[in-house]
Amino acid sequence: MSTVKGENVASLSYPSYAVTVVSGRYVLVGGGGGAAKTGIKNQFDVYELYHNGTQTVGERVLSYDVGDACITNMAAWAGAVTATPSKKLTAPMISLAVGLEERCVMLRLNPMLKTVKQDEMPIESLIPSKEKGHHAAGILRKRRTSEKSAEEGSTEKEDIREEKLRRRSINTTLRGNKYFTFDVEKVCSIETVFKKKSVADDEVYQKCCGVSPDGRFLVTAGTDGHIRLWSLPDMKKIKDIKAHDKEVDDLHIKPDAKQVVSVCKPTRECCVWDLKDGKKVIQVALQTNGVKYKCFRARYGIVEGDLKRTRLFTISNPSSGSKNPAIVAKWCGKTYRQERTQALPGTLGSLALSDDGRYLATGSMGGTVFVLIAFSLQQLQVIEDAHSMFITGLEWLHTDNKESQMVRGFSDASVLSISCDNTLKIHHIPRQGMVPVWVVAVLAVIVLCAAFLLANYLGL
Numbered sequence: 270m271s272t273v274k275g276e277n278v279a280s281l282s283y284p285s286y287a288v289t290v291v292s293g294r295y296v297l298v299g300g301g302g303g304a305a306k307t308g309i310k311n312q313f314d315v316y317e318l319y320h321n322g323t324q325t326v327g328e329r330v331l332s333y334d335v336g337d338a339c340i341t342n343m344a345a346w347a348g349a350v351t352a353t354p355s356k357k358l359t360a361p362m363i364s365l366a367v368g369l370e371e372r373c374v375m376l377r378l379n380p381m382l383k384t385v386k387q388d389e390m391p392i393e394s395l396i397p398s399k400e401k402g403h404h405a406a407g408i409l410r411k412r413r414t415s416e417k418s419a420e421e422g423s424t425e426k427e428d429i430r431e432e433k434l435r436r437r438s439i440n441t442t443l444r445g446n447k448y449f450t451f452d453v454e455k456v457c458s459i460e461t462v463f464k465k466k467s468v469a470d471d472e473v474y475q476k477c478c479g480v481s482p483d484g485r486f487l488v489t490a491g492t493d494g495h496i497r498l499w500s501l502p503d504m505k506k507i508k509d510i511k512a513h514d515k516e517v518d519d520l521h522i523k524p525d526a527k528q529v530v531s532v533c534k535p536t537r538e539c540c541v542w543d544l545k546d547g548k549k550v551i552q553v554a555l556q557t558n559g560v561k562y563k564c565f566r567a568r569y570g571i572v573e574g575d576l577k578r579t580r581l582f583t584i585s586n587p588s589s590g591s592k593n594p595a596i597v598a599k600w601c602g603k604t605y606r607q608e609r610t611q612a613l614p615g616t617l618g619s620l621a622l623s624d625d626g627r628y629l630a631t632g633s634m635g636g637t638v639f640v641l642i643a644f645s646l647q648q649l650q651v652i653e654d655a656h657s658m659f660i661t662g663l664e665w666l667h668t669d670n671k672e673s674q675m676v677r678g679f680s681d682a683s684v685l686s687i688s689c690d691n692t693l694k695i696h697h698i699p700r701q702g703m704v705p706v707w708v709v710a711v712l713a714v715i716v717l718c719a720a721f722l723l724a725n726y727l728g729l
Contacts, residue, residue: 275638275655275686275694279316279327283309284689288662289345292361293672294318296327296664296685298693299340299367311339313367315378315451316693318666318676325676325683325695330450331378338369344480344487351380351449360449364502366487368475373461373489375504378451459504462491477519481526488529488544490517496531496542510547513538521568523602524579530567532583539564539583541605551605553583555598561588562596569602570622570629570643580643581605584617584631591616597631597646611646613639621663623682628698630684632660638686638696652696656688663687666695 285300296316302309312334316327347361360380367374461478464471475491486507487499494515498508513533520531528550530541541550555562562585572578579602587593594612601608615633622629622643629641636657640650666683667673677683680697687693 275696276324278695279693281691285687286341286661287343288664288687290664291345291347293670301339303339304337320678342368342477344478371462371473374458375456377454380449461489479522492516537563563588566620568622571626574625584620586616619663623665625668630663634659657690658688
C-alpha cells in the first residue's frame with residue numbers, strides 16, 4: 270500500500286455534487302449553491318482533459334447555468350462523434366440527464382468547433398520562446414482600442430473577457446487554434462418524483478439516476494421511494510417499482526441491464542430488483558456480528574474485463590458511534606453471497622468501480638480517497654487529505670481508450686474526485702513494473718559515480 274498525493278485538475282466556482290466521464294477526455298461536473306441567493310450559480314461544466322507533460326489538466330470548454338435548483342445527480346452518455354475535416358480533433362455528442370428537484374431535465378450537448386482568430390490570440394503565442402521570459406505567463410495579449418475603453422466599464426464584463434481569453438490562450442499555445450465546445454439543447458423536462466398523499470409537507474426531489482449500458486433506458490429514484498424506468502430518448506415511463514418506504518439514496522444498473530440495486534439509508538436497506546417484472550430479487554445483509562451498519566452506496570463491477578460476470582460492491586458505516594470502522598463488502602453478482610470485506614477508517618460516502626473491474630475507489634467524509642484492488646479488497650493507495658472537505662463523487666477514466674490513455678499519462682488507471690471544496694482532482698494508479706522517476710535518477714547517479722571511480726582506479 271502506498272500513500273500519494275493527487276493532482277489538481279481544475280478549480281471550480283461552486284461546490285460540486287455530481288461527476289461523470291464521457292468518452293476518453295471529457296468530464297462533466299455539476300453542483301451549485303441551491304435556491305438561496307448566495308451568488309453561487311447552479312451549473313454544470315464540461316472539461317476537456319489533457320496531459321501537459323507534467324500532469325493531467327482540465328480546461329473548461331462549457332459552463333451552463335441550470336437555474337434555481339442545485340444539481341445533485343446526473344447521468345451522461347456519448348452519442349455520435351464529430352470530427353474536423355483533418356480528423357485531428359474529435360468530440361462526442363453528449364446526452365445528459367440532470368436531476369433538478371422533482372424533475373429530470375434531458376439535455377443534448379452538440380459539439381461545435383471553435384477557431385481562435387489571429388487578432389484574439391494571446392501575445393505569448395506570438396513572440397519567440399526566448400523572449401517569453403520578459404512577459405508574464407498566461408493571458409498577456411495585444412490590446413485593442415475597444416478593450417482599453419472596456420476597462421472603464423463593468424468588472425463582470427472584464428472577468429468574462431479574461432475567461433474567454435484564458436480559454437483561447439490554452440488552446441492556442443497547447444493544442445492549436447481550434448477546440449470543441451458544445452451547444453446545449455433542451456430536449457424535455459419530466460417529473461420523476463411525486464408527493465405522498467399521506468404527507469402534506471413532503472419534500473420532493475430526485476436523488477439519483479442512471480443510464481443503462483446500452484443507452485436504451487434511464488432509471489430514476491428519489492424521496493417517494495419509487496424506482497422508475499424511462500425509455501430513451503422519448504422519456505416515456507415503462508416501469509414503476511415501489512421499492513422502499515423511505516427515500517432512495519442511491520441506485521446502480523447491472524452491466525447486463527437486467528437488474529438494479531437500490532440503497533435506502535433510513536431503513537438500512539440494500540435491495541436488488543428485477544427490471545423486467547419489478548420484483549425484489551434479494552435484500553443483501555452485511556454480516557457484522559451484531560453491530561448495526563447502514564449501507565451508503567452500491568456499485569456493480571465486471572470481473573476482470575469479463576462483461577458476462579459481475580460483482581456487487583457496497584460501502585457501509587456504523588449506525589451509531591465512531592468506534593467501529595466503515596466496511597467495504599464484495600458480493601457475488603449471481604447469488605449475492607457475501608464474499609469478502611475490508612474495514613477502513615472514517616465514514617465513507619462515495620464509491621466507484623473502474624470499467625474493467627480491476628479497481629475500486631471510495632471516499633471518506635474527511636476527504637481521504639482509498640483505492641483498493643477489487644478482487645481481494647486489498648488497499649492499494651491511500652490519498653490522505655485529497656480534499657479539505659467530504660468527497661461528494663468519484664469517477665474512473667476509461668481504461669481501454671486511446672484518448673484516455675493519453676490523458677492519464679504513464680498510469681494504469683486514474684480516478685477523478687470532487688468535493689465541496691470546489692476542486693476537481695485526479696489520482697493515478699502506476700503501471701505494474703514501473704519504476705518511480707526518483708529511483709531512476711538515484712540509480713543513474715550511482716552508476717555514474719561507480720564508472721568514474723573505476724576509471725580513476727584504472728588510470729583512464
